[in-house]
Every structure is written in C-alpha cells, then in structure tokens.
Amino acid sequence: MQAFQRALEVTGHNITNANTPGYSRQVVEITSRPSLQTGAGFVGSGSQISSIRRIYDAMIGEQLNTATSGFARFDMLNTLASRLDSLLADPNTGLNTGLQSFFGAVQDVANDPASITSRQALISASDGVVQRFRSIDQRLSETETEVNQRVRQSVEDINFFAKAIADLNSKIELSGGPNDPQPNDLLDQRDSLVRKLAEQVSVTTTKQENGSLSIFIGSGQTLVIGSQARELAVQGSEFDPTRLEIVYKGISGTSPLGNNLTGGTLGGLLGFRSQMLDPTRQALGKTAQAFAQSFNEQHAQGMDLRGALGGDFFSISAPTVLPSGTSTGSGTTVATVTDIGALTGEDYILSFDGTNYNLSRALTGEAVAITGSGTAGSPFLAEGLSLVVGGAPAAGDRVMVRSSRDAAASLGVVITDPQSVAMAAPTRTSRSLSNVGDASISPAVAVDTSAASFLATSVIEFINPTTYSINGAGTFAYTDGAPITINGSQFAISGAPQAGDQYTIEANFGASGDNSNGLLLADVQAVGLLDGGTISIIENYGQMVAGVGSTTRQLQANTDAQGVVLGNLEDAELTRSGVNLDEEAANLIRFQQAYQAAAQVVAVAGTLFDSLLNATRR
Numbered sequence: 001m002q003a004f005q006r007a008l009e010v011t012g013h014n015i016t017n018a019n020t021p022g023y024s025r026q027v028v029e030i031t032s033r034p035s036l037q038t039g040a041g042f043v044g045s046g047s048q049i050s051s052i053r054r055i056y057d058a059m060i061g062e063q064l065n066t067a068t069s070g071f072a073r074f075d076m077l078n079t080l081a082s083r084l085d086s087l088l089a090d091p092n093t094g095l096n097t098g099l100q101s102f103f104g105a106v107q108d109v110a111n112d113p114a115s116i117t118s119r120q121a122l123i124s125a126s127d128g129v130v131q132r133f134r135s136i137d138q139r140l141s142e143t144e145t146e147v148n149q150r151v152r153q154s155v156e157d158i159n160f161f162a163k164a165i166a167d168l169n170s171k172i173e174l175s176g177g178p179n180d181p182q183p184n185d186l187l188d189q190r191d192s193l194v195r196k197l198a199e200q201v202s203v204t205t206t207k208q209e210n211g212s213l214s215i216f217i218g219s220g221q222t223l224v225i226g227s228q229a230r231e232l233a234v235q236g237s238e239f240d241p242t243r244l245e246i247v248y249k250g251i252s253g254t255s256p257l258g259n260n261l262t263g264g265t266l267g268g269l270l271g272f273r274s275q276m277l278d279p280t281r282q283a284l285g286k287t288a289q290a291f292a293q294s295f296n297e298q299h300a301q302g303m304d305l306r307g308a309l310g311g312d313f314f315s316i317s318a319p320t321v322l323p324s325g326t327s328t329g330s331g332t333t334v335a336t337v338t339d340i341g342a343l344t345g346e347d348y349i350l351s352f353d354g355t356n357y358n359l360s361r362a363l364t365g366e367a368v369a370i371t372g373s374g375t376a377g378s379p380f381l382a383e384g385l386s387l388v389v390g391g392a393p394a395a396g397d398r399v400m401v402r403s404s405r406d407a408a409a410s411l412g413v414v415i416t417d418p419q420s421v422a423m424a425a426p427t428r429t430s431r432s433l434s435n436v437g438d439a440s441i442s443p444a445v446a447v448d449t450s451a452a453s454f455l456a457t458s459v460i461e462f463i464n465p466t467t468y469s470i471n472g473a474g475t476f477a478y479t480d481g482a483p484i485t486i487n488g489s490q491f492a493i494s495g496a497p498q499a500g501d502q503y504t505i506e507a508n509f510g511a512s513g514d515n516s517n518g519l520l521l522a523d524v525q526a527v528g529l530l531d532g533g534t535i536s537i538i539e540n541y542g543q544m545v546a547g548v549g550s551t552t553r554q555l556q557a558n559t560d561a562q563g564v565v566l567g568n569l570e571d572a573e574l575t576r577s578g579v580n581l582d583e584e585a586a587n588l589i590r591f592q593q594a595y596q597a598a599a600q601v602v603a604v605a606g607t608l609f610d611s612l613l614n615a616t617r618r
Contacts, residue, residue, distance in 0.1 A: 001602060003030050003047045004595040010052055011587045018579040022192030025055045025579045026184055054184040057576045061191060062205070064573055065198040067566040069263035072199045074559040076268030078552070080143070081276055085552040087139055088280070088545045095287070095541050098132035101125050103525045109423055110518030114305075119418035126313070126413045133288050137408040140281050147273050148244045154200050154266040155232045155246060161197040162215070162229040165190055169212035170227035182211070202263025218260035221248050232257075239322040239400040246270075274363065276551060278347075278405070283544040285404035286345035288411045290529045291537050292316040293340050298524055301446040302422030302517030307509045309449055310422025310517070317410035319385065320402040331393025335401050336386045341533040343384035345404035350380075350387060354395030359387075362400060423521070424514035426455065427489045432502040437465070439495030441503045443516065451488030455507035458486045462497045 035042035105125035292314040319335040347362035380387040
C-alpha cells in the first residue's frame with residue numbers, strides 16, 4: 001500500500017508540473033522485497049520503492065545548452081546587423097543620396113560657374129552631405145551605447161544565474177552522496193538555470209562526485225565550482241572609458257577576458273561590436289576622409305570669383321590619439337593622414353619599450369612595419385599615417401591611434417560665401433595674335449599653388465624655333481609638346497614656333513565663366529582614391545553597404561538554421577523528459593487499482609486475524 005501510495009503521489013506531481021518549464025518527468029521504480037524462507041519454501045514479503053528516477057538525458061541536455069548559446073548569439077547578431085543594414089542602405093538615411101545630391105550641385109555650378117544661385121545651392125548641398133555623414137555616425141554611436149548597456153545587463157544576468165546555481169549546488173550536496181536518493185526537483189531547477197546561463201554565454205559543465213555542477217566559460221575560467229560563484233564585471237577599456245570591456249574576478253584579482261567569451265547573447269554583442277560595428281564606423285570615417293581631402297586638394301587648385309586661390313572646402317579632424325590609462329610617462333603623439341590611398345581605417349597601438357617604438361593592429365595584435373624616426377622631420381610612416389612622437393615616455397607606455405573611426409563626426413563645411421567657391425583655373429595661357437609660327441599652347445594646370453610667384457605673369461618669347469626665354473631672361477631648349485613648368489603652373493607648347501613668337505601665362509582674374517576646376521571637382525566622385533588608388537568614394541561606400549548586407553543575409557540564414565537545430569533538440573528533450581498527460585492518467589488508474597487491491601489484501605488479512613483471535617478465545 002505504501003509503495004503504490006508514493007507512486008500515486010509521484011504521478012500527481014508529474015500531472016501538476018506538466019506545463020512547468022524545465023520539469024523532467026519522474027517515475028517510481030518499484031521492486032519486490034526480500035522473500036522469507038519457510039518450511040514450504042520462500043514466501044514473498046511485498047514490494048518497496050527502490051528509487052524515484054528523473055527521466056533526463058544528459059547528452060541531449062548538453063547539446064541543448066550548446067544550441068541555445070548558438071541560437072542566442074546568432075539571434076542577437078542578426079537583430080543588430082539588420083538595423084545596421086537598414087541604416088546604411090535606406091535612401092532616406094544612407095549616404096548615397098547625399099553624395100549624389102552634392103556632386104550634382106557641383107556639376108550644376110560647373111555648367112554655369114557665374115551663377116550665384118547655383119553656388120549657393122552647392123553650399124546647401126554641402127551642408128546636407130555633411131549632416132548625412134554626421135547623422136550616420138551618430139546612429140552608429142548610439143548603437144555602440146546600446147551594445148554597452150546590453151553587455152552590462154548580460155553580465156549582471158550571468159552573475160545572478162551563477163550565484164543561483166551555486167546555491168542549488170549547496171542544497172544538492174546537503175541532500176546526500178551519489179548513491180543516495182537524488183533531489184529531482186532541485187536538479188531540474190539547476191538544469192533550467194544552466195540553460196538560461198547558456199543563453200547569455202557559452203558554458204562547459206562538469207558534474208562532480210558530490211552531485212554539484214562546475215561551470216566554466218571563456219578559455220576555461222571557472223564561473224561556478226561547488227557552492228562558490230565567481231563574478232564578471234564591466235569596466236572602461238584601457239584607452240577609452242566609454243567602451244566597456246568584461247573582466248573576470250578571480251582569486252588573484254581581475255583580468256580582462258578580451259575576445260575569449262563566445263556564444264550566447266553576450267558573445268553576439270561582442271562579436272557584433274568587433275566584427276560589424278567597429279569596421280563600419282572605420283569605413284564610414286575613411287570615406288569621409290577621402291571625400292574631404294580629395295575635394296579640398298582639388299578645390300585648392302582653383303580660383304574663386306574674387307581672384308583668390310581656393311582653400312579648404314571641408315574641415316575634418318586628424319586621427320584620434322588615445323593614451324593608455326596605464327601609461328606613466330609624459331610622451332606625446334601626433335597623427336596625420338599622409339596617403340589616403342594607403343589608409344586602412346583601422347585602429348593601431350603604438351607602444352614604447354624604453355628604447356624603440358612598435359606599431360601593431362589593435363584588433364589582432366599583428367605587428368605593422370614603420371619607417372622613419374618619429375621626429376617632425378622624419379615621422380614614423382605606416383599605412384597612410386604619419387606619427388610624430390615627443391615628450392618623455394616611459395617603458396611600457398602605449399597609445400591607440402584611431403586612423404578613421406572618429407572622422408565622420410568631425411566633418412564640417414568651411415566655405416560659406418558662394419563667391420569663394422573656386423571653379424576657375426588659377427592661371428591661364430594665351431598666344432600672341434602677332435605670332436607667325438603655328439605652335440599652340442595648352443591650358444595651364446596648377447601643380448604647386450604654394451609657389452611664391454604662382455600668380456605672377458610670365459612671357460615666353462622664342463629666340464629661334466628651338467630656344468626661348470622667360471620674361472626676357474635665360475635660354476631654354478624647346479621640345480615640341482614637352483611639359484613646361486613656371487611658378488607652379490604646367491603647360492605645353494606644341495607645333496613649330498618662329499623667332500619672336502610669344503606665349504603668356506598669367507593669373508586667371510575675372511574669368512567668372514571659367515569652369516576648368518569645376519569639372520575636375522565634379523570628377524572627384526569617380527576618381528580612384530582608396531585602396532591604393534583603385535576605389536572611388538562612391539565605390540567605397542557601396543562596398544561597405546554591400547558587405548553589411550551580405551553579412552546580414554548570412555546571419556539570417558544562420559539564425560534560421562540554428563533555430564531549426566534548437567527546435568529539434570527541444571522536441572527531443574520534450575519527447576524524452578516531458579510529461580504525457582494521457583500516460584500519467586493511465587498510470588493514475590493503474591496505481592489506484594493496485595493500491596485498492598493492496599488495501600483489500602490488508603482487509604482480508606485483518607479479517608483472518610480477527611477470526612483466529614476469536615477462535616482461540618473459546
């Protein structure tokens with residue numbers, strides 16, 4: 001009777017927890033009691049409960065933990081990547097529309113360089129494209145802030161689950177040894193917490209002889225061992241206090257985990273930040289640098305309506321230098337971009353070992369070759385960057401150089417006066433009407449606007465068909481079609497000049513209808529500037545958008561595939577460990593009937609015993 005009473009209780013427990021998440025079905029193992037030897041042979045002494053067993057497959061449980069971590073990681077990556085893809089590819093928020101509007105306005109001015117209205121429209125379009133750059137960078141910055149908040153919350157959840165698992169370990173240890181009855185409900189609670197922990201980060205579990213469960217994360221760091229739980233924490237990075245990194249609180253102190261944490265929501269957040277968000281901000285910044293620098297360089301080669309040489313059209317900051325929080329010296333580093341075609345956009349670490357400086361990539365630690373001595377006259381040169389160091393650094397001091405990451409946010413417009421837009425060539429050439437030879441002169445091209453006499457007038461007069469003088473001085477050999485450079489302007493004379501023929505190069509004052517430099521400004525969008533001069537500004541942004549889109553599609557496919565794997569394992573676990581109400585109802589009837597039969601045996605035994613007592617009283 002007692003055995004079947006316990007069986008009824010276990011069946012009822014299964015029925016009431018049929019919809020409890022993480023509950024594993026329990027079954028009663030009933031065995032016969034030892035027989036009693038009599039003169040007639042062995043007589044059975046009934047039945048007993050040998051154990052109440054939890055139906056749980058540890059192999060499926062481990063696979064489910066792994067699948068849970070994988071799905072949570074891809075799901076988080078896919079969620080954030082989809083938002084990033086929408087931001088960059090959407091015509092209303094992306095950069096393509098702004099760039100096309102700007103260069104369209106440049107072309108309009110080139111078509112009518114004297115129009116003040118077109119020039120004002122160009123300045124407005126400049127403000128528009130700058131706001132596009134800044135707006136996208138601001139959205140990316142907000143995304144990074146969100147990632148930081150999610151990382152902080154994930155670490156808090158991990159610490160909470162680790163503490164709860166350690167508490168359950170303590171209770172399970174107190175319940176007895178490995179050969180004692182197991183606290184099935186506590187085991188279910190612990191496995192459920194491990195599953196929730198796996199949603200946050202990949203875990204490895206090891207069951208100990210005393211029934212406790214040890215949990216490891218990262219590259220083998222202990223998170224839970226017995227009734228003790230270690231903690232994770234977040235802190236600002238070595239170079240940027242606003243960028244959160246995860247540290248492990250061990251017995252000997254805290255240590256950064258870096259990129260060792262994988263899987264789960266936390267792994268997805270860290271992976272998105274390092275593999276998608278950071279490269280996107282770097283690529284956007286590199287596009288802004290190429291856009292501003294190339295347009296400024298060409299604008300400086302022109303002349304405005306007031307006869308002044310064109311200056312910078314856009315402003316943009318130099319690469320950011322962030323000193324390490326652990327540095328003890330007073331060293332300084334100044335970074336500038338010297339070769340936009342060689343620029344990678346990556347972040348670098350410049351370290352001082354007490355004697356020499358070394359440069360490496362911040363993400364991978366890969367060494368980067370540098371030339372020069374680091375002085376103003378001989379700066380360190382590496383991958384499009386120039387680095388000038390000074391001060392008194394101490395051995396072990398480090399700085400981070402962000403070559404492009406912060407550039408888009410700093411982009412601004414310098415030109416505010418429509419007449420200051422330099423659409424004309426700064427110098428012009430002419431052929432004297434009295435020349436008798438048939439030689440012609442090409443338009444001048446500015447090669448050095450900083451030359452002291454750049455806008456001075458120069459007259460070339462041929463002494464004979466093979467030699468000429470400049471401003472009546474010198475004797476220079478003439479070569480048909482060969483380039484001639486005077487005061488920073490270059491041109492060529494072609495044909496057969498005669499003695500006395502004159503050609504003039506002078507400042508292009510008053511040429512309000514000249515669009516020579518304007519046409520070159522309009523071509524900036526299509527000129528190869530980046531990646532060794534092979535990729536234009538538009539192409540670089542297009543590659544960035546395509547890369548993010550391709551990664552997003554792959555992440556969606558991976559999320560769907562991992563979801564299928566997770567669903568199949570959940571079904572397998574449910575089939576193995578879940579409660580089947582029909583089966584439990586049948587067990588309920590079966591155990592009830594057995595209990596009633598056992599009770600009837602007891603009643604009959606009681607009647608027989610009473611009869612025996614009554615017979616002996618006579």
